[in-house]
Amino acid sequence: xxxxxxxxxxxxxxxxxxxxxxxxxxxxxxxxxxxxxxxxxxxxxxxxxxxxxxxxxxxxxxxxxxxxxxxxxxxxxxxxxxxxxxxxxxxxxxxxxxxxxxxxxxxxxxxxxxxxxxxxxxxxxxxxxxxxxxxxxxxxxxxxxxxxxxxxxxxxxxxxxxxxxxxxxxxxxxxxxxxxxxxxxxxxxxxxxxxxxxxxxxxxxxxxxxxxxxxxxxxxxxxxxxxxxxxxxxxxxxxxxxxxxxxxxxxxxxxxxxxxxxxxxxxxxxxxxxxxxxxxxxxxxxxxxxxxxxxxxxxxxxxxxxxxxxxxxxxxxxxxxxxxxxxxxxxxxxxxxxxxxxxxxxxxxxxxxxxxxxxxxxxxxxxxxxxxxxxxxxxxxxxxxxxxxxxxxxxxxxxxxxxxxxxxxxxxxxxxxxxxxxxxxxxxxxxxxxxxxxxxxxxxxxxxxxxxxxxxxxxxxxxxxxxxxxxxxxxxxxxxxxxxxxxxxxxxxxxxxxxxxxxxxxxxxxxxxxxxxxxxxxxxxxxx
Numbered sequence: 194x195x196x197x198x199x200x201x202x203x204x205x206x207x208x209x210x211x212x213x214x215x216x217x218x219x220x221x222x223x224x225x226x227x228x229x230x231x232x233x234x235x236x237x238x239x240x241x242x243x244x245x246x247x248x249x250x251x252x253x254x255x256x257x258x259x260x261x262x263x264x265x266x267x268x269x270x271x272x273x274x275x276x277x278x279x280x281x282x283x284x285x286x287x288x289x290x291x292x293x294x295x296x297x298x299x300x301x302x303x304x305x306x307x308x309x310x311x312x313x314x315x316x317x318x319x320x321x322x323x324x325x326x327x328x329x330x331x332x333x334x335x336x337x338x339x340x341x342x343x344x345x346x347x348x349x350x351x352x353x354x355x356x357x358x359x360x361x362x363x364x365x366x367x368x369x370x371x372x373x374x375x376x377x378x379x380x381x382x383x384x385x386x387x388x389x390x391x392x393x394x395x396x397x398x399x400x401x402x403x404x405x406x407x408x409x410x411x412x413x414x415x416x417x418x419x420x421x422x423x424x425x426x427x428x429x430x431x432x433x434x435x436x437x438x439x440x441x442x443x444x445x446x447x448x449x450x451x452x453x454x455x456x457x458x459x460x461x462x463x464x465x466x467x468x469x470x471x472x473x474x475x476x477x478x479x480x481x482x483x484x485x486x487x488x489x490x491x492x493x494x495x496x497x498x499x500x501x502x503x504x505x506x507x508x509x510x511x512x513x514x515x516x517x518x519x520x521x522x523x524x525x526x527x528x529x530x531x532x533x534x535x536x537x538x539x540x541x542x543x544x545x546x547x548x549x550x551x552x553x554x555x556x557x558x559x560x561x562x563x564x565x566x567x568x569x570x571x572x573x574x575x576x577x578x579x580x581x582x583x584x585x586x587x588x589x590x591x592x593x594x595x596x597x598x599x600x601x602x603x604x605x606x607x608x609x610x611x612x613x614x615x616x617x618x619x620x621x622x623x624x625x626x627x628x629x630x631x632x633x634x635x636x637x638x639x640x641x642x643x644x645x646x647x648x649x650x651x652x653x654x655x656x657x658x659x660x661x662x663x664x665x666x667x668x669x670x671x672x673x674x675x676x677x678x679x680x681x682x683x684x685x686x687x688x689x690x691x692x693x694x695x696x697x698x699x700x701x702x703x704x705x706x707x708x709x710x711x712x713x714x715x716x717x718x719x720x721x
Contacts, residue, residue, distance in 0.1 A: 229256065230253065230256055230257060233249055233252055233253050233256075234253065236249055237249045237250070237253065243272060243276055244286075244289065244290075246272065247269055247272060247273065247290070247293040248293075250265045250266070250268060250269035250272075250293075250297065251265075251269065251293055251296050251297065253265045254266050254269070254296075254297065254300045255300065259304065259307055262300055262301065262303070262304040263301060263304055265297075265300075266297040266298070266300050266301040266304070267297075267301070269293060269294070269297040270294055270297045270298065270301075273290045273291070273293055273294040273297075274294075276290055277290055288328050288329070291324050291325075291327055291328035291330075292325075292328050292330050292333065294324050295321045295322075295324040295325040295328060295330060295333050295337075296321075296333065298317050298318070298320045298321035298324060299317070299318065299321040299333065299336065299337050299340065301317045302314045302315070302316075302317030302318040302321060302337075302340065303340060305317060306340075306343070306344050306347070309529055311344060311347070311348055314344055315341070315344060318337050318340060318341050318344070321333065321337045322334055322337050322338075325337065331364050331367065331368050332364075332365075332368060332370055332373065334364060335360075335361045335362075335364035335365045335368075335370065335373050335377070336361070336373065338357045338358075338360045338361035338364070339357070339358065339361040339373070339376055339377055339380065341357040342354045342355070342356075342357035342358040342361065342377075342380060343380070345357060346380075346384065347529055347530070347531070348529070348531070349531045349564070349567045349568040351384060351387065351388070351568050351569050351570070352569065354380075354384060355381065355384055358377050358380045358381045358384065359377075359381065361373070361376075361377040362374060362377035362378060362381065365377055371404055371408065374401075374404065375401045375404050375405065375413060378397045378398075378400050378401045379397070379398065379401045379416070379417070379420065381393075381397045382394045382395070382396070382397030382398035382400075382401065382420065383398075383420060385397065386420075386423070386424055386427070387532070387568075387570045387572070388569065388570065388571065389570075389571040389572065389604075391424060391427075391428065394424055395421065395424060398417060398420050398421050398424070399421070401413070401417050402414065402417035402418070402421065405417055411444050411447065411448060412444075412448055412450065412453075414441075414444060415441045415444035415445050415448070415450070415453060416441070416453070418437045418438075418440045418441035418444070419437070419438065419441040419453075419456065419457060419460065421437050422434045422435075422436075422437030422438045422441065422460065423460065425437060426460070426463065426464065427572070429467075431464055431467060431468065434460075434464060435461065435464050438457055438460050438461050438464070439461070441453075441457055442454065442457040442458070442461070445457060451484050452484075452493060454484060455480075455481045455484035455485050455493055455497070456481075456493055456496075458477045458478075458480045458481035458484065459477070459478065459481040459493070459496055459497050459500060461477050462474045462475075462476070462477030462478040462481060462500060462504075463500060465477065466478075466500070466503065466504055466507070469507075471504060471507065471508060474504055475501075475504055478497060478500050478501045478504060479501070481493075481497045481500075482494070482497040482498070482501065485497050491524050491527070491528060492524070492525075492528055492530065492533075494524060495520075495521045495524035495525050495528070495530070495533060495537075496521070496533070498517045498518075498520045498521040498524070499517065499518065499521040499533075499536065499537055499540065501517045502514045502515070502516075502517030502518040502521065502540060503540065505517060506540075506543060506544065506547070511544050511547055511548065514544055515541065515544045518537055518540050518541045518544065519541070521533070521537045522534065522537040522538065522541065525537055531564050531567070531568055532564075532568060532570060532573060534561075534564060535561045535562075535564040535565045535568070535570075535573045535577070536561070536573060536576070538557045538558070538560050538561040538564070539557065539558055539561040539573075539576055539577050539580055541557050542554045542555075542556075542557035542558040542561065542580050542584075543580065545557065546580065546583055546584060546587070549587070551584050551587050551588050554580070554584050555581065555584045558577050558580040558581045558584060559577075559581065561573070561576075561577040561580070562574065562577035562578065562581065565577050571604040571605075572604075574600070574604045575600075575601050575603075575604035575605040578597045578598075578600040578601035578604065579597075579598075579601045579605075581593075581597040582594045582597035582598045582601055585597060
């Protein structure tokens, strides 16, 4: 029985109509956004300058309600055409005007796609690309390619969708637009998952997760963890799937993202349903459904109704199950969600098989198979082939049953085989190893910086000590030289003093030898 999990495609704040997308919002941010819209509308009424008006038109078209988009994109496009035609603007001004026009065309395309008018949406997107090429705006070209990928995915042309996603990613890598890279890589990963190429799906989704972790983007981390959990779930690796879902759920609760919480509750309920724990499964499904009603997200509501239908069927309550399935189908048809429609059609077929209404059951399963083949998604094909096999067996059409069974085995094994399981495990181990290796490298880098700092400090100390010793030696040499000079001067002085004294003593001796002595005087000079 098909129970599609909720995985998320990151593209635009308004892409809720795409069955893989869940917008990020909470009550507080909604209130703030409403206040901002009112402020922008007031500014628009007061503004007379044309380029200022264009800026306000663009901002309002990004944040307004879905049904109001054309109120701002149409006048923006008309104003740009008028200014270019009448004013012959400078080259720089013309580029600015063209960028405004490209953005308006992009948002107008989004509006038409959301209304199911894919022809007009495609036309607006292509015009946006032409204008962006004229303006040389690679970022807008990449964004529009991404939206074209969404469009083709919605209408079931998955190969064209993949081409546009890859084109978008290539440009975003060229201009180093990490936000764009995560959007496109996430879409590519989820599309490869639908194709059953688990290796490539995990390659792209793990790349997205690494970027979100590097940037500390909690909302992005939560969405990536959920998407990777879906892949492990599809490979019957329930432990890893539940671990990823719970990690994502904790972050969504921290962010108070009610839509994200509802999605995770739905996925966790699916795990318990697979494990035949009906009490826990119903608890999570009903909690999810209650939150869906609160946040009014139609694609999520359809998923919750579908899973409650599966649970009711398991509990043999076929009437309630059919009610849930029909409710889910109605929403998915409104959203033109072909993958979801295919899943729910097959689930309804299961109800009629249980009621032994094989002709009606065959009609639903065959419709499911045709949609699945149109999209090229092996999971949906294998499930529909299995149901058709059961119907043919019940109707004694053994040849038909055998053919359907062969196809069921081929497509089942293409997505859920030992190789894919090994790929999942290997991818997880590689991712965990790379995370640990990154932590080790970070720690080593810190230790290297600390060691270098310590070494630098030691070198400073050594140089300081050496410089101090040089100063001491220089000072000592100076003192020694000064003392030596002083001694030499002292010796010279002493020698001079001695010479002077010797001269004095010599003169005195001469003088003494020339003068008569006292006795001589007394003897020869008579006294009076």
